[in-house]
Amino acid sequence: MNQSDSKILIRVRDLHFTRGERVIFSGVDLDIPAGGVTAILGPSGTGKTTLLRLIGGQLAPDRGTIEVDGINVHQLGTAGLYALRKRMGMLFQSGALFTDLTVFENVAFPLREHTVLPEPVIHALVLLKLQAVGLRGAREMMPSELSGGMARRVALARAIALDPDMVMYDEPFAGQDPISMGVLVSLIRRLNDAMGLTSIVVTHDVPEACAIADHIYLVSDGRVVEGGAPSALAASESAWVRQFMDGLADGPVPFHYPARDYRADMLGIET
């Protein structure tokens, strides 16, 4: 266990990324250890989802490198990239289930695409994954009939259908009631430990992140503000960390979004 703990699965170095005029990342360094749950926390709009897309190779950085298991993601060709993505499961915020397929077919989809397994084997594998997320009974339902929490669990079953090495969760707790939040929290931890996964959870729900993560990175204004174990962050003296972890309205992150002179704005003067 100690040996796998010390191994770094994802290594991000000096990451720069801009979208149009907006600077999203300016010099991000991250190490994500294999076999653990790493949470990336930050206010809305800091590009946490963008970070996952960069790791998945759906976006290319302006500068800097992202290595997954020693492979530089952005030097891969299309074939290599698709091969790598099979090793990364990704859970999208909305679930992103294929709306015209049943729950069963959604989970079976990656298996049918990437393997030539006979139907009985696919059947068995899909039921196994659905059982793991507790939705074996919902296999004939359509995505439109599912609640938000159920849709996310089905999407999770689909993300782990090919037994990836790692799963990336994009805001898994956003907009969930306390019960399904608790279900997802325990599910992420359980799957991580049972399947020997590496999990990356992007979120802004502080208590949930502290509950499941082995390691937390705080991201804001395009940089990593602080990183460490949840207990270390809880004890941090930094004003920014305090504001975020305790949810204070004003602090290093100002209440007012940067604006022009109030008077000029009211009068509609072009400046």
Next chain:
Amino acid sequence: MTDTRGRIESISAGNRLEIHLSGRWEVGYAAELEIALAQLSPPVDQPVLIDLSGLDRLDTTGAWLIHRGSEALRSPRRSVTLSGARAEHEQLIARVSGLYQPCEIQPPAGNALIRLVARLGENALTVLDTAASFTAFIGLTTVTLLRSLLHPRRLRFNAITVHMEATGINALPIVSLISFLIGIVMVYQSAFQLTRFGAQIFVIDLLAFSVLRELGVLLTSIVVAGRSGSAFAAEIGSMKLHEEIDAMRALGMDPVEILVLPRILSLMVVLPLLVFTADVMALLGGAIMCWISLDIAPDLFLQRLRSAVDLPTFWIGIVKAPFFAGLIALTGCYEGLQVSGSAESVGQRTTRAVVESIFLVIVADALFSVVFTILGL
């Protein structure tokens, strides 16, 4: 019930003017109150007293109007006094007057003509960008198609047949009906003109040539662009919105291979067949109309048809169909993949898909005409 709208009354009392404000000074009455305020024009050196005791309700807009009105009346030779306001009204007026800063609003800088030219230039650059990225999309699709042809297992025959049903079989009724009616209209219109020269029999030549060469394929393409091009854009667009496309990529699957290729291939197979149906139905409609209005019996119609057109005429129409199908499907899929942000974008992209694909079909048709003329067909 009394009228509660905001009112202004001005009374001359001795050597000063008293303005009584009453009723509800609220945003709903602001327009009329502003006009009434502007019409106040007391003599230059008469002091003014504004009496606020009659005010029922006052909101921010009302307070701002009162403040601005009183400032407009104030001059070195005329004093303006506000009096009788209730405490909460006084507080609001004081609050608003603190923010009041008169200014002259500058017109936007730059010449209107220059701005027009600049906008024209921006739009032209956008069009060029779109053309470049559409060309890149055609290239990507072609490469994906070639790769799939090397591994036929990756061509999705299930999806292709589903789309063939949706774009082909389900379009049969509307395509047939429209072509049938066009056949009738063609004969009806040309019969009237040609009868004047005693040349009724050439109605058949005219009908056969225009339908087989141009109208059949063009009308069918336009109907299919409206039906299926828009459907492609909307289907792919809403999948894009629901992150389904991202999910596919994340699962190591290629959306072009899964979503775009089956749609293009099925439409390229189906459109020539639809054009054939349209040709038959238009000739049928024409034949019936010839019989009814010109007394040309069906056997004579067929005989004339056979001598009027030859097989190449028929093929010229059919040959164009797969190209038009490719353009319609590519445009629909391209616009669908361009969807981003909100549901509104799906609507915009769907409209663009239809307009652009009809435009491209007509441009391509013109190119075909030139090529066929050069080839002497």
